[in-house]
Amino acid sequence: MNKFIRTLLLFFAAPVLLVMVVVGLYLKKDVYMDFGPYPNYSWKYYFQQLDDLSTKKYLQSEKNYNSFILGSSRSVGVYGCYLQSKIPNSRFFHYGSWSESIGAIHQKLWFLDSTGVDIQNVVLYIDTDNTFHQDGSSFSQHYIFTGATETMYRLKHMKTYLLAKDLDYMKILLGMDVHGEIFPNWKSDKITNDCQHQCSAAVISKYGFRNQTHRDSVKIDSMLNVGFLYARKNVPQNSGDQISEIEEIKLAAISEILKKHHTNFYVVITPLYDQFRFNTRDLNILKKYFGNRISDFSGVNSFTNDPYNFPDRKHFLPMISKIMLDSVLNEKDNTRIKL
Amino acid sequence: MLFNTISYGIFLPVIFILYWTMGVRFRKIQNPFLLVASYFFYACWDWRFLFLLMFSTVLDYYTGLKMEDATTLFRKKFWFWLSIIVNLGFLGVFKYFNFFTLSFSRLLDSFGFEVHLWTLSVILPVGISFYTFHGLSYVIDIYYNRINPERNFVDYSLFVSFFPLLVAGPIERATHLLPQIKSQRAFDFEKAKAGLRQILWGLFKKVVIADQCAEFANIAFNNSSQHSGSTLALGALFFTFQIYGDFSGYSDIALGTAKLFGIDLLRNFAYPYFSRDIAEFWRRWHISLSSWFRDYLYIPLGGSKGSTWIQVRNVFIIFIVSGFWHGASFTFIIWGFLNALFILPSVLFKTNRNNLEIVAKGRIFPTVGELGSMIFTFILTNLAWVFFRSNSVQHAFQFLVGMANETLFSAPVFAGKSLTVIGLVLAFFVLIEWIGREKQFALEELGTRSPRLIRWSFYYALGFLIFYFSGAEQQFIYFQF
Secondary structure (H helix, E strand, C coil): CHHHHHHHHHHHHHHHHHHHHHHHHHHHHCCCCCCCCCCCCCCCCCCCCHHHHHHHHHHHCCCCCCEEEECCHHHHHCCHHHHHHHCCCCCEEEECCCCCCHHHHHHHHHHHHHCCCCCCEEEEEECCCCCCCCCCCCCCCCHHHHCCCHHHHHHHHHHHHHCCCCHHHHHHHCCCCCCHHHCCCCCCCCCCCCCCCCCCHHHHHHCCCCCCCHHHHHHHHHHHHHCCCCCCCCCCEECCCCCCHHHHHHHHHHHHHHHHCCCEEEEEECCCCCCEECCHHHHHHHHHHHHHHEEECCCCCHHHHCHHHCCCCCCCCHHHHHHHHHHHHHHCCCCCCCC | CCCCCHHHHHHHHHHHHHHHCCCHHHHHHHHHHHHHHHHHHHHHHHHHHHHHHHHHHHHHHHHHHHHHHCCCHHHHHHHHHHHHHHHHHHHHHHHHHHHHHHHHHHHHHHCCCCCCCCCCCCCCCCCHHHHHHHHHHHHHHHHCCCCCCCCCHHHHHHHHHCHHHHCCCCCCCHHHHHHHHHCCCCCCHHHHHHHHHHHHHHHHHHHHHHHHHHHHHHHHHCCHHHCCHHHHHHHHHHHHHHHHHHHHHHHHHHHHHHHHCCCCCCCCCCCHHHCCCHHHHHHHCCHHHHHHHHHHHHHHHCCCCCCHHHHHHHHHHHHHHHHHHHCCCHHHHHHHHHHHHHHHHHHHCCCCCCCCCCCCCCCCCCCHHHHHHHHHHHHHHHHHHHHHHCCCHHHHHHHHHHHCCHHHHCCCCCCCCCHHHHHHHHHHHHHHHHHCCCCCCCCCCCCCCCCHHHHHHHHHHHHHHHHHHCCCCCCCHHHHC
């Protein structure tokens, strides 16, 4: 028996040593930024969840924010630093995420509310294709939302990474260069957490412009030619009914939080390439909870008609966000709502 | 708890170490310990069905004792039939009730009577077909005075519930397993090493061969009407490898695990796809079930004795019952029927025992004739597996018709899948199986005389392939039986 155990230990020594080296490299590289604090939490690798990074950044901050941008990747075009210049005394945090559901938006607002944050301003992006298509379930991964322990959360990250069986993942651990989709290497703003830029006067001055290079235009032309940017019908089409009973409960809960804080909020329904209009039934439900604070840019309009506004079909240019926000901010009273 | 999961990877070493570190003084509790571990293993799947397993165990144990103590033949028969009826009753309720109810309902429907019969909404208890057959063989053997009943309840319970064989066999015999359970076991270094090699090979078969082939087979069998003949033909081929990798892989892990505890289970597979005729195939495929049906059904019916008509009848009965054992569906019955058809010529012409030894024994290559026979037998089994895998009889016929047209010669398409990788993996697998075909399992002696560095490098390579291809785990096919 002893001989057998000794042989087994010897046999497993090499793989165990290899695993230990890989785990050591993983801990050193800390690709999910689990073992911070770090000075900033930018979206560097494709496998990172922006939602998770944003939560980490918020928790590491001094938490003196009073304004929040919530929504899916379409909200990346919302510049917190620009909004700060428009709304007096606002200190924005861009709570970025991918494919954000109404459940996750509620979860974040509930978290902010329960930690005693004074929620003065909120910009909320709602998409006709994402926000209400997930039964209100949240895909937030951070342990403060999932209820998992910190250790289990970190172990889950490690397991996911090390079992990915992707050569690029190993290259990252070994400090080798990786290119392409896996390495977006965004640089977020240290304060506002604006996702794809760092705030400066120069950045804000370019915000309202198309800023497309010749190469970008060629790329879009090519996507038009191959049909990736397909021809739309250009006739009004409604999206199907989306808001489920559970999702309406989440909307009601969001509305309660906003009311409680007398929050000055803007609900923006985003313009999408498919030109589907947010349907009337769902719009009425939104109005029930958000009143006249809703601005609907979905459907066929000048934003959606121009394919050059959609560089990858799923997302629109930051310029569109700027135009929408200008229009919303001008239309509406930018002070806290009185009950 | 599946054999190919992390939880089993923790369970097995813990049980193994506790079992062997009890020391000589505690050898007496080896069997109670293994029994508790086996019940824990079963309860991890669904603890409620543990009571069914225990009830079946108590019934057969008690019946065995009562049959021996019976003073009259009538009493002996009473206890015998009680056990048979209750055991088959459980199997009938859980496995076949809905099938008969729905079939009866459809029959009445075809005569214009619309009926809504009551069906059961229960899941099939894992392993019920296997442990029921364990119990049945025990009771039948006692009835025919082939064995004496086991008086130690723990030993008998372990015979029924020993965790490596509990959920998908091999179907053991009291004459083979009980003596091993009753004897005190000492650690055997060579046997334990062989056990680990068999587990490694079993995992390779399951994770690398079966689970990968399953992805291709699923593409072909799902939406089969949309695929070309060549895609369907390859899909059927992949399923042929899937089911072999899946079930023989499971059996290898079971046998290897049992070896770690000093117990030899019955061999279940002996390289069936190297068979030269269907009779040989059935001597090499799911051996413990085939031999069970041979001993407890085929021979009592008269076997190969009697008139030609009796022989033909017996062949069809045994194969159709075997098909029905696999599941309550006409697809399994037709699978059994087809195998009966395929084996019939060799029974009628008395050639069914022509190929008792493994093909090309002592040689590297088979003769052209042997190769032709193997390919022909392989194609026949392939054809039958189409029925085994299909969702319905209609689906199976559609699949076969879809295969047999001019698109059979077009390039197969499995969207998003590389045929090169799976082809290389299958070629490696067949090569290793061919090299090891004269042994109990392919890795039994392969490389054992090589230097440790080479031997271990080969095992590491297999381990790496298992790790690399893991992640597409599918449940063992035979768990549903």
